[in-house]
Each structure stands twice: as C-alpha cells, then as structure tokens.
Amino acid sequence: xxxxxxxxxxxxxxxxxTATVSxxxxxxxxxxxxxxxxxxxxxxxxGYIYNRRAASxxxxxxxxxxxxxxxxxxxxxxxxxxxxxxxxxxDRQTFxxxxxxxxxxxxxxxxxxxxxxxxxxxxxxxxxxxPPEDIxxxxxxxxxxxxxxxxxxxxxxxxxxxxxSYGISLATNHLxxxxxxxxxxxxGTDQTSTGRDRYQGYxxxxxxxxxxxxxxxxxxxxxxxxxxxxxAVNFLSLPQKPTAAVCWNDLVAIGLMNGIARAGLIPGRxxxxxxxxxxxEASIATPSLTTVWNGQSEVGRSAARxxxxxxxxxxxxxxxxxxxxxxxxxxxxxxxxxxxHDN
Amino acid sequence: xxxxxxxxxxxxxxxxxTATVSxxxxxxxxxxxxxxxxxxxxxxxxGYIYNRRAASxxxxxxxxxxxxxxxxxxxxxxxxxxxxxxxxxxDRQTFxxxxxxxxxxxxxxxxxxxxxxxxxxxxxxxxxxxPPEDIxxxxxxxxxxxxxxxxxxxxxxxxxxxxxSYGISLATNHLxxxxxxxxxxxxGTDQTSTGRDRYQGYxxxxxxxxxxxxxxxxxxxxxxxxxxxxxAVNFLSLPQKPTAAVCWNDLVAIGLMNGIARAGLIPGRxxxxxxxxxxxEASIATPSLTTVWNGQSEVGRSAARxxxxxxxxxxxxxxxxxxxxxxxxxxxxxxxxxxxHDN
DNA sequence: ATAGTTTAAATAAACGATTTAAATTGTGCT
DNA sequence: AGCACAATTTAAATCGTTTATTTAAACTAT
Numbered sequence: 001x002x003x004x005x006x007x008x009x010x011x012x013x014x015x016x017x018t019a020t021v022s023x024x025x026x027x028x029x030x031x032x033x034x035x036x037x038x039x040x041x042x043x044x045x046x047g048y049i050y051n052r053r054a055a056s057x058x059x060x061x062x063x064x065x066x067x068x069x070x071x072x073x074x075x076x077x078x079x080x081x082x083x084x085x086x087x088x089x090x091d092r093q094t095f096x097x098x099x100x101x102x103x104x105x106x107x108x109x110x111x112x113x114x115x116x117x118x119x120x121x122x123x124x125x126x127x128x129x130x131p132p133e134d135i136x137x138x139x140x141x142x143x144x145x146x147x148x149x150x151x152x153x154x155x156x157x158x159x160x161x162x163x164x165s166y167g168i169s170l171a172t173n174h175l176x177x178x179x180x181x182x183x184x185x186x187x188g189t190d191q192t193s194t195g196r197d198r199y200q201g202y203x204x205x206x207x208x209x210x211x212x213x214x215x216x217x218x219x220x221x222x223x224x225x226x227x228x229x230x231x232a233v234n235f236l237s238l239p240q241k242p243t244a245a246v247c248w249n250d251l252v253a254i255g256l257m258n259g260i261a262r263a264g265l266i267p268g269r270x271x272x273x274x275x276x277x278x279x280x281e282a283s284i285a286t287p288s289l290t291t292v293w294n295g296q297s298e299v300g301r302s303a304a305r306x307x308x309x310x311x312x313x314x315x316x317x318x319x320x321x322x323x324x325x326x327x328x329x330x331x332x333x334x335x336x337x338x339x340x341h342d343n
Numbered sequence: 344x345x346x347x348x349x350x351x352x353x354x355x356x357x358x359x360x361t362a363t364v365s366x367x368x369x370x371x372x373x374x375x376x377x378x379x380x381x382x383x384x385x386x387x388x389x390g391y392i393y394n395r396r397a398a399s400x401x402x403x404x405x406x407x408x409x410x411x412x413x414x415x416x417x418x419x420x421x422x423x424x425x426x427x428x429x430x431x432x433x434d435r436q437t438f439x440x441x442x443x444x445x446x447x448x449x450x451x452x453x454x455x456x457x458x459x460x461x462x463x464x465x466x467x468x469x470x471x472x473x474p475p476e477d478i479x480x481x482x483x484x485x486x487x488x489x490x491x492x493x494x495x496x497x498x499x500x501x502x503x504x505x506x507x508s509y510g511i512s513l514a515t516n517h518l519x520x521x522x523x524x525x526x527x528x529x530x531g532t533d534q535t536s537t538g539r540d541r542y543q544g545y546x547x548x549x550x551x552x553x554x555x556x557x558x559x560x561x562x563x564x565x566x567x568x569x570x571x572x573x574x575a576v577n578f579l580s581l582p583q584k585p586t587a588a589v590c591w592n593d594l595v596a597i598g599l600m601n602g603i604a605r606a607g608l609i610p611g612r613x614x615x616x617x618x619x620x621x622x623x624e625a626s627i628a629t630p631s632l633t634t635v636w637n638g639q640s641e642v643g644r645s646a647a648r649x650x651x652x653x654x655x656x657x658x659x660x661x662x663x664x665x666x667x668x669x670x671x672x673x674x675x676x677x678x679x680x681x682x683x684h685d686n
Numbered sequence: 687a688t689a690g691t692t693t694a695a696a697t698a699a700a701c702g703a704t705t706t707a708a709a710t711t712g713t714g715c716t
Numbered sequence: 717a718g719c720a721c722a723a724t725t726t727a728a729a730t731c732g733t734t735t736a737t738t739t740a741a742a743c744t745a746t
Contacts, residue, residue: 004485006702017726022704032724049484052459053396053405054702057731062396064460072440073425078416085442094456097415097440099428113437116395117407141392142347229627258629284572286601349732360696365734375694397732400701690744697738703731710725716718 005046014042025050062118065307068098068110069125069149074223075279076249076296077125080148083300084123091308093120100127108134115141121307125149128191144310148303151193151320158317160303162294164194167325168201171246171274171292174327176209179336180244180272184217186231186256188248198276202246217242221252228252232259243271243336250275250282250291257285257332272333287331295323348389357385368393405461408650411441411453412468412492417566418622419592419639420468423491426643427466434651436463443470447477454481464650468492471534487653491646494536494663501660503646505637507537510668511544514589514617514635517670519552522679523587523615527560529574529599531591541619545589560585564595571595575602586614586679593618593625593634600628600675615676630674638666 003009007018007025014021016035024031024039031039056062065088069077081097088095096114100107107127111134114122121144126135132155138145139157147159175183185202189195199218206213219234221227228247235245235256247253253275257267267273268287275282275291282289306317346352350361350368357364359378367374367382374382399405408431412420424440431438439457443450450470454477457465464487469478475498481488482500490502518526528545532538542561549556562577564570571590578588578599590596596618600610610616611630618625618634625632649660 004702007704008702018703019705019726019728020724023725026704030724035724047483049455049458051400051461051702053400053461054731055704057394057396057400057702057733058704060731072415073418073421075416082416094439094460096437112392115392117437118394118396140390225624225627255627258627261629281568284568284598284601286604347732351732361733362697362735363695365732366695369734373694378694394732397701398734400703400732401734403701688746690746692741692743694741695739697736699736700734701732705730706728708725708727710723712723713721715720 005048006051007048010039010042010046010048013046014039056118060118062120063093064096064114064117064119065093066096066098066110066114066119066122067124068100068107068122070102070127071099072097073099075251075281076277076294077149079277079279079296080300080303083297084304087301087304087308093308102127102129104129104131104134108137111138114138115143119143120311121145123148123303123307126152128189144307146303146307146310146317148299149194153193156318158306158319158321160299160306160321161194161323162299162325163322164197164325165201165204167276167292167294168198168246169205170325170327171276171290172202172205173209174290174329175244175246175272175274175333176205176211178244178272178333181211181336182217182240182242183211183244183246184219184235184238184242186219186235186245186247187221187227187252188223189220198248214240216240223248223252225251225255225258228255228257229259230255232256232263236260236263236265244333245271245273247273247275250277250279250285250289253289253291253332254281254285257287257289268332268334270337272336274333278328282328283330285332290330290333291328293326293328295325298323348391349394350391353382353385353389353391356389357382399461403461405463406436407439407457407460407462408436409439409441409453409457409462409465410467411443411450411465413445413470414442415440416442418594418624419620419637420492422620422622422639423468423643423646426640427647430644430647430651436651445470445472447472447474451477451480457481458484458486462486463654464488466491466646466650469495471532487650489646489650489653489660491642492537496536499661501649501662501664503642503649503664504537504666505642505668506665507540507668508544508547510619510635510637511541511589512548513668513670514619514633515545515548516552517633517672518587518589518615518617518676519548519554521587521615521676524554524679525557525560525583525585526554526587526589527562527578527581527585529562529578529588529590530564530570530595531566532563541591557583559583566591566595568594568598568601571598571600572602573598575599575606579603579606579608587676588614588616590616590618593620593622593628593632596632596634596675597624597628600630600632611675611677613680615679617676621671625671626673628675633673633676634671636669636671638668641666 007021011018011021024036098110104127123146125148149161221231260267275289278291278293282291309315350364354361354364367379441453447470466489468491492504564574603610618632621634621636625634652658
C-alpha cells in the first residue's frame, strides 16, 4: 500500500494549508471557488480517503446508527430493516446491525460497542427482560434510543409498533364470523408486551362473542416455521378439537399448515388458520394465507425518520406510536364444516 | 448527560497520569497491581466508556469488519452470516453488514464507507459485474478482502464457496437415477460464476448419461420463492413436458412446488423437484425437499477465520476453497411415473 | 554509603481531522 | 496614496487515546 494520503498530503502538494483543504472538501464558501476545484481535483487524483474517526473525534458525530433486533434473519424484522435501511441511506448514515436472540447480555454488549464507536443513535426491539437501565445507558451517554415492535415498562422512550391487541382481534373475529367456536392460539410467548397484547386481543374477541375462553387452547412455542410445524401435533390432539387456529405470525401459521397437511388434513378446509404480519410469503403459501398486515415497513420507516429528526434537532419524537393493522383474507380460512377434523 | 468521562477524568480524580490509566485498563504489567485495581474500580464507578475512535486513530486498528452480500434477508446468506457472526464475536470484532442488491454502486459505497471508518477487513459476496478495481480499492488501502459464494475473474483474492458444478450434478444424477429424462433447470441467472458453474454441472450430468441437452429446458428467473412460484406456469407449459426440475435453490424449489400444487399436480409424485442449499426450511416443506447441502455454515466460518488469521498475521490465506456439497434425499423426488404430468 | 538494578509512574509526541481567531491579500473609493 | 472593507488563507488549539522515552523511587549487593 502506498503511503496514506491525508489532508496534509493534499495541502503540501498544492502549497496550501490543511485548513483550506478541509474547508474546501466540504465545499465551504470560505474558500475561493477556483481553489476549491483545484483541491477536489487533487484529492481525487491522489485517491484521498476521508478519515471519519479523526473527524468524529473532533466533531463528536460519527454518522453511525445502531439497530438491534431479535433476529435479522426473521422476515418480520427483515421487512422492518429494509425500511430502516432505505430511510437511513437517504441521510447517508451507516447502520450497524445486530441480533440479540433475546439475550439481555448480548444486547448490552451491542449498546456498549456502539457507545465506544460513538454511535449517534440506536433503534432497538428490546430483548425479553431488558431492564430499563440498559436503555438508559444509551440515553445517558448521549445516544438517543428509539424502540420498535416491543415496549418496556416504566421507560419514557419513543416507540413504534403495530396495535397487536387490535390486530389479533381482527383475525379472531374473522374466524368467529366464519362460524368457528373452538379456536386455538398457537405460537409465541406471553413474556413480551407483544405477547400479552396479542393474547388479550384474542381473549377480548372471544368474550365479546360470548365464547368461553379455555386456557388449554393457548399453545405457546417458538415463533418460527419449525415451531408451528411442531405445534401441529399438540394442536391436533387437543381434546376440545379446535376447528381453527389464530397463529402468532405467518411463519408459525405456515409451519402449522405444513404440519396439518402432513397429518392428512387440508388446511383452509378442515382447519382454518390465520397468520400475522402479512409477509411476502403469505400470498404464495399453499393455501395462500389469511393474515393481518402489521405495518412493518411503516414501523421501520417512521422509527428511522424519528431518530434522524431527533438527531438533526428538527423534531423531538415522543410517546407511543401505534400502527393500525389490516385484515388480508385469503384461502387458509373458510366456513366451519360440521364434522370438524374428525372425519 | 453528565460531563463525559475520559481517561484524564479518571487520572485526575486519582492523581495519576493518563498514561498510567490507559495502561492499567488494559491490564499492562507495567502498572503495579494495586494501582491497576484502584484505576479499574474508579473507571467502573465513574461509568467510563472507552473511546474506540480515539484509540484506533492512534493504533490504526478499529475492530470493525465489514460484510456485504446480495441480500441479508435471503436465508442462504442468513446461514452464512450467522456463522460469520459467531466466529467474529469470539474475537470481539464488530461487524457491519450491508446488502448490495447486485448494485455495483451500492457495493462501492459500502467499501468506501468502511474505509472511512477504518475497517480492518471485508468479507464480500460480490455484486454481479463487480470490476476487480472495486475489490482492489479495499486491498490497496490496507483493508484485506475475502470473497464468499461468488468468484470474480482475474483477481487474486482468497475465496470460499461451495463446489456448484459438482453439487448440481449430484442433484441431476439423483433424478436421472430415478428414471427421469426430461429435466428442466429452473431459476437463477447465468451472469454469475455460480450460475455458469451450476448450468455446467447440469449439462455435464446429462451428457454423461447420454441425454440430449435442450436449451429450452433452462428457465432462468429470480432466485426467490416468488420466482419459483411464477416459473411454474412456464414449466408446466413446456412442449417437452419435463417430469423433473433441478432448481437453483431451495427457495425457488419451494415456490415451484407451490405453483405446481396450485395447478392441481402433486409435487414429489407427478413432478420431482430438487432444491439447493438445504435451508432449515427444506425439511419442513410439504413435501419435504430433496436438496443439496451447500455448506453455508462452513463457508461463513472459514471465511471469517481466514480473515481473522490474516489480520493477526498468523496465517496468510490464499486461493480458492471449495466446500464439497452433499445430497439430502427427501420426499420431493420420486421414480418416474409413465404418464408424466399429463394425467 | 554508593553504584547498579529493577520497578513504577510521568512526560510528551503522535494519530488526522475541525474550527476559530487572526493574519494576509485584494478591491474600490475618495 | 490612503483607508475601509470584503474575500481568502492560515496558525494553533482540540478531540481522547497510545506508546516510546524519561524520571523517580526503591531495592541489592558490595
């Protein structure tokens, strides 16, 4: 590698000061236009590379924004991340991505690393059991945080997420409307705010329709295809013989449908299944999946926007922002057939 | 936010020099053990946060490693990334992830940003059409590059990937062994080294079995579920009536199976389908997918290892490293049925 | 005691940018 | 020619570490 080119290299070869070069490269009107052009040209010719760490040491803005979620490979987060990425890109911010896999420790490490790197801000979908201090660690060190998808009790940080309770009640009502009375809820956990909200939405819908809530119909489990697939066994052996399932998300629903199909039943006819999120995949599953759109792109876009606004000082975001979910009816749900899945 | 705590803050409150504090925090034997303890304790008490940009400005090692692939949301890359992540984590390196979506420009921007941040190295699955200069840009500026999954002509950079030609020939031979003679190849492109290798593997296997190669049986397309789903229409209307399909990857295969099922045929019985990669999903698809394990985790792990070794100076990686794929036979392939998909 | 070692801590010079006050040059006007 | 004023340019201080070099203190052995 050739000797490293820095501001002073350009300055020397051109016989000006580094101050002038610095100013010129950022197009400051303090430098005469002709000088500016000469300097930029020389920078290009020498293959100059801007050293951000040196700059940020002085300016204390790094242009780095951290994003940490449960699992970036999960398509639900994937869609959020895509939206965040395109919003940050527009502002030429670098974003650093990480999974916490619901490990509070891994999450704390990430926040710490980000602080060390001088991150300007962080967007997080907090790990289960995150203590408020872990978020305050960021805030107290001048790195504003924005939450997405999950809330944390007793913390005053802006948050963007879908209205889970309402969303699940949409799905549940849809099934009730089709005549179903024994409806299971499959997948996920009750340890997150999201989980509690969703269960609540399911319970509310049943109550409003005067259907008794049977706790045995709640089958918690991993929020993945694999999880749904494995839940099928439990689902099919429930004594109450449910005729429909409200699933935690599309992945669980697709897994469950696969499991049901494996057992020789036809999802959408013998058993109605709803998903949640409306991933791209939902519409090409067989049968295509009835689900609830959860506004992922909207969540990502507005969370990123809020952070950027806060950083630029143009607007201070606050409070909780709920995106309204919408029903997407497809082929995986149908009217109650009186034989149930006994046939 | 309280006043920022730095080395000198600790030094002053303790009446020692910043040099001593710096050394102490990194556990240097140059500092008396008792002093070391006193300093570490104080650092904790004050909530000191190490400033990596200041440090790396001096040391020219940032602890940052960049990774750029076509699409991090694609599960194929997901599995590679997971392996890279865990390998880098072990060495406490921060990794910065990015998609290039096959835009050479986006990729170049990423490399440039990484250089500005002082990245120590970069792992990339190059975008289609990447000119060698774009990789040399990194190397020339002291940031070593390692390629994964895709090669670039005329460039001497270490690369780790599966043996595509061999892998596809495994799948093709499997189908031939089941009696199939009209075998389509679905999905993907011939614009990448991977694409050319795969097509070659398919052609080789057919030739060896004395089966004529019909270019019309090559149906290129997006490497996604959606792509496979949409290819079904073309596939089913081919005049030669293929009885089997070798798919670009598992996603395409699953999409194709969904499309075939939509048309009323039963994949695995009426049409045999093979995937490629052996994603987690392959085994829970319905029918479960016959596919070729492509060593994603192995690729990720060893690429990361190679980079770290190079950075630590312990070992200089070079050349091309081919991981040997393996067949995974499941339910989506079966013996030729003489009516084909005409029945 | 004294010179010679060892051990412990301090000093000061980088690293590569930014930024502000001050210096320099240039221009038009009387 | 002299002056006010604007347009350019620059010197120097900073940001928070690391590290080679010095200095100081504490032992050792004669």
